[in-house]
Amino acid sequence: MALENISRRAVLMGMGAGALVLALGIPARAQEEEQKFGADAMPHGWRDDPRIFVSISPEGVVTVTVHRSEMGQGVRTSMAMVLADELEADWAQVRVAQAPGDEPTFGNQDTDGSRSLRHFFGPMRRAGAAARQMLREAAAAEWGVPMDEVTAENHVLRHEGSGQEAGYGEMAARAAELEVPEREGIVLKTPDQFRYIGKDDLELIDNPAIVMGTTIYGIDARVDGMLYAVVARPPVLGGRVASYDDSAALEIPGVERVIAIDSPDLPSGFQPLGGVAVVATNTWAAMRGRDALQIEWEDGEHGSYDSEAYRATLEEAARSTDGAVIRNQGDALAALAEAPRRFEAEYYIPHLAQAPMEPPMALARVENGRAEIWACVQAPQVTRVRVAEKLGLQPEDVTVNVTLLGGGFGRKSKPDFVLEAAVLAQEMGQPVKMVWTREDDLHHSFFHTVSVERLEAGLDENGRCTAWLHRTAAPTIGSIFAPDPGQKLPFELGMGLTNMPLDIPNVRAENPQAQAHARIGWYRSVSNIPHAFAIQSFIDELAREAGRDPRDYLLEVIGPAREVDLAEQGDVWNYGEDPGRYPLDTGRLRRVIETATEAANWGREMPERTGLGVAAHYSFVSYVAVVAEVEVSDTGEVRIPRVDIAIDCGPHVNPDRIRSQMEGAVIMGTGQALTTQITFAEGRVQQDNFDSYVVPRMDTSPREIHVHLVGGEDPDQPLGGVGEPGLPPVMPAITNAIFAATGQRIRALPVGDQLRT
Amino acid sequence: MDLTVNGEARTFGGDPDMPLLWYLRDELGLTGTKFGCGAALCGACLVHVDGVPSFSCITPMAVADGAEVTTIEGLSSDGSHPVQVAWRELNVAQCGYCQSGQMMQAAALLAETPEPTDEDIDAVMSQNICRCGTYPRIRAAIKRASGQEDA
Numbered sequence: 039m040a041l042e043n044i045s046r047r048a049v050l051m052g053m054g055a056g057a058l059v060l061a062l063g064i065p066a067r068a069q070e071e072e073q074k075f076g077a078d079a080m081p082h083g084w085r086d087d088p089r090i091f092v093s094i095s096p097e098g099v100v101t102v103t104v105h106r107s108e109m110g111q112g113v114r115t116s117m118a119m120v121l122a123d124e125l126e127a128d129w130a131q132v133r134v135a136q137a138p139g140d141e142p143t144f145g146n147q148d149t150d151g152s153r154s155l156r157h158f159f160g161p162m163r164r165a166g167a168a169a170r171q172m173l174r175e176a177a178a179a180e181w182g183v184p185m186d187e188v189t190a191e192n193h194v195l196r197h198e199g200s201g202q203e204a205g206y207g208e209m210a211a212r213a214a215e216l217e218v219p220e221r222e223g224i225v226l227k228t229p230d231q232f233r234y235i236g237k238d239d240l241e242l243i244d245n246p247a248i249v250m251g252t253t254i255y256g257i258d259a260r261v262d263g264m265l266y267a268v269v270a271r272p273p274v275l276g277g278r279v280a281s282y283d284d285s286a287a288l289e290i291p292g293v294e295r296v297i298a299i300d301s302p303d304l305p306s307g308f309q310p311l312g313g314v315a316v317v318a319t320n321t322w323a324a325m326r327g328r329d330a331l332q333i334e335w336e337d338g339e340h341g342s343y344d345s346e347a348y349r350a351t352l353e354e355a356a357r358s359t360d361g362a363v364i365r366n367q368g369d370a371l372a373a374l375a376e377a378p379r380r381f382e383a384e385y386y387i388p389h390l391a392q393a394p395m396e397p398p399m400a401l402a403r404v405e406n407g408r409a410e411i412w413a414c415v416q417a418p419q420v421t422r423v424r425v426a427e428k429l430g431l432q433p434e435d436v437t438v439n440v441t442l443l444g445g446g447f448g449r450k451s452k453p454d455f456v457l458e459a460a461v462l463a464q465e466m467g468q469p470v471k472m473v474w475t476r477e478d479d480l481h482h483s484f485f486h487t488v489s490v491e492r493l494e495a496g497l498d499e500n501g502r503c504t505a506w507l508h509r510t511a512a513p514t515i516g517s518i519f520a521p522d523p524g525q526k527l528p529f530e531l532g533m534g535l536t537n538m539p540l541d542i543p544n545v546r547a548e549n550p551q552a553q554a555h556a557r558i559g560w561y562r563s564v565s566n567i568p569h570a571f572a573i574q575s576f577i578d579e580l581a582r583e584a585g586r587d588p589r590d591y592l593l594e595v596i597g598p599a600r601e602v603d604l605a606e607q608g609d610v611w612n613y614g615e616d617p618g619r620y621p622l623d624t625g626r627l628r629r630v631i632e633t634a635t636e637a638a639n640w641g642r643e644m645p646e647r648t649g650l651g652v653a654a655h656y657s658f659v660s661y662v663a664v665v666a667e668v669e670v671s672d673t674g675e676v677r678i679p680r681v682d683i684a685i686d687c688g689p690h691v692n693p694d695r696i697r698s699q700m701e702g703a704v705i706m707g708t709g710q711a712l713t714t715q716i717t718f719a720e721g722r723v724q725q726d727n728f729d730s731y732v733v734p735r736m737d738t739s740p741r742e743i744h745v746h747l748v749g750g751e752d753p754d755q756p757l758g759g760v761g762e763p764g765l766p767p768v769m770p771a772i773t774n775a776i777f778a779a780t781g782q783r784i785r786a787l788p789v790g791d792q793l794r795t
Numbered sequence: 796m797d798l799t800v801n802g803e804a805r806t807f808g809g810d811p812d813m814p815l816l817w818y819l820r821d822e823l824g825l826t827g828t829k830f831g832c833g834a835a836l837c838g839a840c841l842v843h844v845d846g847v848p849s850f851s852c853i854t855p856m857a858v859a860d861g862a863e864v865t866t867i868e869g870l871s872s873d874g875s876h877p878v879q880v881a882w883r884e885l886n887v888a889q890c891g892y893c894q895s896g897q898m899m900q901a902a903a904l905l906a907e908t909p910e911p912t913d914e915d916i917d918a919v920m921s922q923n924i925c926r927c928g929t930y931p932r933i934r935a936a937i938k939r940a941s942g943q944e945d946a
């Protein structure tokens with residue numbers, strides 16, 4: 039089975055037939071109310087028109103169009119199951135089609151920020167329920183009976199009184215002619231009526247194809263006459279080609295052409311980095327051709343970037359007192375001066391590359407004033423607009439077909455690699471598949487930032503924390519879009535700093551200047567990584583200094599269950615959500631900590647050189663706590679026999695995928711704690727492949743991961759994020775456990791050989 | 796160069812240095828075999844060459860000459876290999892990209908060691924990277940496919 043894109047799908051009879059065409063001509067019915075929060079605040083908002091999202095064939099096959107990108111979070115399954123549940127469709131008859139990049143039709147498609155279900159649970163439910171109502175209405179008209187006597191259950195329409203019965207397929211064409219019911223008139227199920235939502239027994243919709251190897255990722259897209267390209271890019275950000283010699287490359291059989299691509303001025307946004315492209319008849323020839331190029335590079339202003347030296351620069355910044363004050367409650371400086379005991383610590387969190395298992399890959403065909411793209415993109419609409427700009431076309435002339443993504447983690451929300459394919463396809467007059475090798479991926483990521491977090495705290499005679507000062511120094515993502523402001527943006531600060539919910543009377547946070555020397559971008563959970571690592575490590579340090587149990591101390595410093603006043607703290611973001619609907623509730627944070635620690639049997643006697651560590655963090659409007667159990671050998675090897683992770687993300691729509699996201703977060707976080715980092719010397723990334731960019735393998739991952747789903751009892755509670763919030767507390771839980779096992783405090787990630795004896 | 800791929804006889808007259816991976820993908824259109832590193836570091840490209848699990852990204856066509864190659868597309872005709880069944884039952888995949896290589900590795904492991912211990916599984920499966928972090932389910936699926944109780 040190939041991945042089906044609706045733009046290429048054979049015309050379906052029945053409900054979908056005219057619907058997709060019609061939908062384009064109908065003004066979207068979304069956003070009547072003021073646009074402010076959540077999906078309303080995203081570009082192109084949301085849609086819930088069933089004619090956009092569902093079609094039913096005469097045979098009764100229900101095709102749900104999913105407009106968010108699948109990258110392993112299970113969105114194709116989860117969105118379809120939500121719609122199918124309200125539609126009362128038989129899961130065996132449900133298929134998924136992938137929407138192309140077209141936000142005016144489908145609503146927002148930026149698959150990031152852990153918000154696909156958060157923003158589209160409601161719209162998908164309404165689309166399914168409306169379609170079900172239309173089927174019932176069609177059957178009622180056909181049978182000449184009142185609609186409220188017609189039931190629609192598990193793909194069957196029935197009228198009890200007359201004994202009439204029909205499958206969904208039989209009524210689909212008639213239903214397609216009907217008006218979509220007014221939103222206010224749509225009757226949603228009550229939770230006890232859910233067939234799929236919240237249940238654990240659905241198979242992933244793409245499973246059959248995955249086990250046969252027939253799924254289509256970006257690398258797998260093929261069209262006739264396709265050529266393959268690789269690009270030698272400037273190794274330093276802002277660098278460019280000084281000169282090159284392609285004579286040896288052109289000798290290689292299969293190499294068709296060598297094309298220089300201009301390097302952009304900085305800041306370069308999502309633009310390709312430029313360099314020299316080799317286009318060939320197969321991937322291997324293109325790679326060999328690139329190896330044969332002789333290129334002289336001009337490095338530019340970042341040619342001396344050295345991440346080790348830069349750490350000292352960041353430390354200096356974090357010790358300076360002239361940073362912008364971004365948060366200020368009480369008088370932390372005075373309280374620190376008066377505190378009987380005072381502590382400070384600095385934490386270092388390195389650059390990271392997302393390194394999705396499938397590197398960035400894109401296929402482009404440009405002909406007759408139109409461009410067609412097949413690519414593994416998280417943001418297909420952004421891709422569409424950028425490709426149009428690049429080629430001098432209108433967005434309507436660009437079709438972006440979204441393939442499956444072999445992982446994303448934020449890397450594939452930037453379409454630089456697609457623009458490369460588009461430019462080369464235009465130049466060649468033939469379709470071009472852009473191939474990134476692992477080396478390309480690691481060298482030319484949009485890297486997770488690098489941070490020094492400095493914390494100071496004052497404790498009173500009883501060990502209570504009375505003063506807290508946090509200085510964060512890290513290059514901002516804003517540096518790729520505008521002349522480097524040298525300061526974090528509100529959304530970066532809102533990831534665990536301005537919304538940090540500790541119950542301390544005097545809190546101050548500052549953001550001293552830090553300049554970017556590499557492309558900085560989103561990496562799963564973004565600035566929550568350094569903020570959570572520093573804060574959760576420091577609390578553990580304070581607990582030890584105060585002679586307290588780290589769990590008890592953590593609960594104490596979080597304080598009693600309450601709703602935090604985010605505006606008062608200076609958080610203007612709250613992940614884009616309405617703070618009235620999504621208050622930061624410390625009771626929920628306490629509860630995940632209690633759940634994880636109880637499950638891990640916190641407080642038990644531990645053998646020598648083993649220990650438990652705990653950490654908790656609020657992000658993407660969800661609450662997560664992690665307890666790690668570690669063993670450190672006499673030579674300093676770290677093993678992790680068990681991790682308990684508890685999440686409260688509100689109602690659990692697809693519990694199996696919440697668990698799988700938590701498992702994945704724990705494993706990714708294990709790598710970040712122990713081995714994974716990107717370093718720079720002379721402006722160049724020093725890691726080339728998975729031998730030096732060390733990510734977890736089966737034997738270096740935690741042996742057991744226990745996921746605990748907390749909360750969700752109130753079906754009206756809005757959904758929290760799932761894809762990202764699992765990650766931030768994993769690293770400090772592990773390093774806190776290392777302290778418990780060895781008495782050695784890890785303040786710089788990754789652990790690497792810091793424990794080696 | 797003559798070889799058999801999933802039971803079909805094939806002939807290749809191109810660069811004998813071309814890795815089997817790109818022959819399978821670019822020339823034959825068998826795209827189930829994936830590229831992850833190109834350097835025998837991740838296992839995304841794993842296929843069976845004469846029954847032996849092999850990194851196709853570093854197996855030159857000259858070496859594949861005369862061999863019988865099995866890819867994920869040929870592991871079974873209908874998805875009925877015990878590994879495929881267990882992978883589905885336990886919803887192992889996240890993005891799925893590494894899973895062709897994981898299943899080919901697991902199938903070879905089970906052919907060699909029908910009831911692998913945790914240590915056997917660690918030793919063999921640690922050659923394959925899953926960036927999504929599906930290792931606990933891969934372990935459980937291998938145990939299920941081998942008829943052993945899940946831990």
Ligand code: FES
Nearest residue numbers: 831832833838852
């Ligand atoms: S692609 Fe062959 S081992 Fe990674």
Ligand code: FES
Nearest residue numbers: 890891893925927
């Ligand atoms: S499932 Fe995504 S890399 Fe393994």
